[in-house]
Every structure is written in structure tokens, then in C-alpha cells.
Amino acid sequence: MIRLESLQKSFGDHQVLKGITAVFEPGKVNFIIGKSGEGKSVLARCMVGLEEVNSGNIFYDQAEFTKMDRWERKHVRKDIGMLFQGAALFDSMTVEENVQFPMKMFTTMTAKERADKTEEILEDVGLIGKNKLYPSELSGGMKKRTGLARAIALNPKYLFVDEPNSGLDPVTSLMIDKLVREITDRYKMTTVVISHDMNSVIEISDAIFFISKGEFVWSGDRNSILKVNHPLLNDFVFASQFMKEIREKFR
């Protein structure tokens, strides 16, 4: 479980996060949605410790992340996996080396054990046989799958996924969404997805948090998001003609 309490973050005079409070349950796919520039990515960066909050607390289970120093955080970080928007694969390493990297750095596994574990994970994400390819040789979807494989290499308890579908076609997007869902269910992770893709939200979300101007102004699930009467949320959810038509059908 991840718990946020009154998170505030400013850059100079510009306050980006204005008292974010939320609980992300384990075994669930939690979506943080909102328009660009509303604070989604800053919130995610604060949650994983890439940015420091000005005030408020972040708890990973019982551990108070915000109060920890760099060395104490290392123990929590080993339980965090993250898939970046651009996958952030290490260019100089093959698919296999990327996946094995956290194992090499943090475990005492032998080369054979690492290889077996890598095969297992690559099978999970559908990348069997691509072990020796470099990131420059991979398609967008394959990069995301490799990024996901690396993120789950150490069986993390918390998985962060930043814009999983950006730059992908609808079929590949759906494949990545299902993969996130399957991995969350299989490993009982607390998954937090940052997205503005309503297809993903409808497809795989368990809990949804809508951020606007640095605050969570609505939270609920995928059934309620289509029915709720909230002007800001409605503007966001039903921005496209496709979603407007869905709303009409619901009515």
C-alpha cells in the first residue's frame, strides 16, 4: 500500500501540488489521470523520490519515505519498479542485460540463476528470443515490454507506470495495458499508472484519481467515472467524440 498525506510541492513561486492525499491499495491498478501540466508527473516523481516534497508524507506500507535519508531509502527503492514513458532502457545493453541489471546490482544470484529468471520474465512480457537485441533495434512496444521486464526483475511490491501507451498503436497499447494488469494480479503489486489515455482507464483500472491544478478533485472507479456529474472530470473524460458517444449510450 502507498499512502500520501497532504503532499505539497512548489517550484519557486509556482505551487504544483496542493495537498495531495490518497491511498493506493495493493493488488490494484491505480490510475492518476488529468490534463497535461496539472501535476501528474511531478506527483509521480515525488512519490519515487526523484523530487523532494515541500511538505506532507509518503508512506510505503509502514515506512515513512519522506523522512528517510538516501541510504534508508535504498531499501524501499529495491521494492519499487518503474516503467518510464520512453522506457529509459540502457542503450549500451541488450534486452537481456537490461533485465539482468538490477539482479546484478542487488542480488547474489549466479549467472545461471539470472539467465533463468530473465527467460522467465521475458516469457511473461512476450519477448522470448529477443534477448540479444539492443534498444535501438526494438519497436516502441518492445521497448515498453523490456522496460516492464526490467521493472519487475526484482519482484517489486510497488510498480509505477508513466504514460504506458504514449506513441503506441491501439493494438500494442492494449497489449501493454493487459500486461500491466496481469503483472499486477500475478505479483499482487501496488500499481500506479500515470496516464491520460481513457481507453487504458476503462480497460484495466481499479481505482482512479483525477488531478486538476495540483489537487485530487475526484476519485472513484471505472464504472462511476462514466456516470459522475463533475464538470472538470466530464470535460476531460468526454473530450473526444468517441467518448461523447459512449456517454450518450450510457444515458
Added chain:
Amino acid sequence: MPIFTSIGKFTELMIQVFTKPERWKVYPKLITKEMDKIGLQSVGIMSLLVLFMGAVVAVQTASNIESGWVPRWTIGYTTRQSIILEFSSTIVCLIITGKVGSNIASEIGTMRITDQIDALDIMGINSASYLILPKIIAAVFILPFLVLLAMFVGVFGGGAIAILSGVVSITDFEAGAQYDFRVWDVMYSLIKTVFFAFIMSSVSSYHGYYTRGGALEVGQSSTRAVVYSIIIIMIANFLLTQLLLL
């Protein structure tokens, strides 16, 4: 003052770089790889440049000796001293800075803008140490060897060209090259090289590590890395010369 901010950020980064790394075991491989990139892959270009530097010094010295009172072996002596004291260390390090410094800054800068450094940090890896420490160790270790090679190629290669082109006889050049040889001169040059190697690798890494933005900014970081490294190397050269030779 931006300069003090930069010095503060640089110091902070270096403290992070020299903090105990996660796993020493992975470092030897990284350091070897960097030694190859920084040192071995620069041998060709360095040898070629220093060879002609030696030749030019020999020819210029020969062309400036008009008086019959100045012996011809001065050509060998001047070539050796110029190459050992200044060209092998300072000029070779400037050349390496142009080639390797920009490469270091753009490599780390690209990792920054593509979130690869964030990925390391999230995993709990000290990204500064993992990325920068192997480069600094490799540069500090391999550049003195490169400079020793430069001394050899510069003096003997340059001399050979001068002899073959007829500006000096082999006997005169040999006599001059051996005259009043002091090991301290070589040591002085190697001590300078260690400092220059640290400056080049750390300043270039600093500019790469704090890159923000996109491809354009990576290019700018790369240029800044070379410019600042060269300026700091030249200032350090003056200070070290004062300290070691006077």
C-alpha cells in the same frame, strides 16, 4: 553568483561520485571499458598529432638557428624539452578533452534526457558514482601512459621526420635529445597529466549530468564541457608549473 553555484554543485556531485558505490564488483569491467574508450581509442589520433608536433618543433628550431655560435644539437634538445615539458601533457590532454570530453558529456547528457539516470536512481543505484567514477579512474590511470607514449612518438618520430627531411643530422639530433636529461621533467609532466585527466573527466561528466531539456541542450552541454575543461586545464597548467618548477 552563478560561478559559486556551479562550484557548489560540482563539489556536491564529486562527493556523490566518491561515496561508497553499491557494488564494487561491477566496477573493474566498467573501468576497463572506459580505459579503452578514453585511452586506447585515442592512441591513433594522439600519435599522429604529436608526431607532427615534434617535427614542427624540430624544423622551427632549425630555421631559427642562424648564428654559428648555437650548436645544431640544440634542435634535438629543444624538441625533447618542448615535447616532454609541455606538448606531451598539456597539448595531448587538450586534444583528448576535445575528443573524449565532448563524448563523456553527450553520453551522460543523453542518458539524463532519456530518463536513464532517473531509472538508475529509482533502482537505488548511486547514478553519479556508477556513471562518473569509472570515467575518472580510467582517465587518471590511462592518460599518463598515453602521455608517455606521446613523449616517445613526439621526440623520436618528430626527430625522424626532421632527420629525413634533412634539417638536422642524426648525430646532432641524438646528442641534443640526450643532453642534460632529467627524469624530474618527465615526472612533472606526468603529475600535470593526472590533474588534467581528473579535470577533463569530472568537468565533462558534470556538464553531462546536469543537462536539462533535449537534443539541443545535449549539444550545448557537450560544447560547454570542452570549453570549461580547456579553460580549467590551462589555469591548472599555470598553477602546477609555478608549484612544481619554481
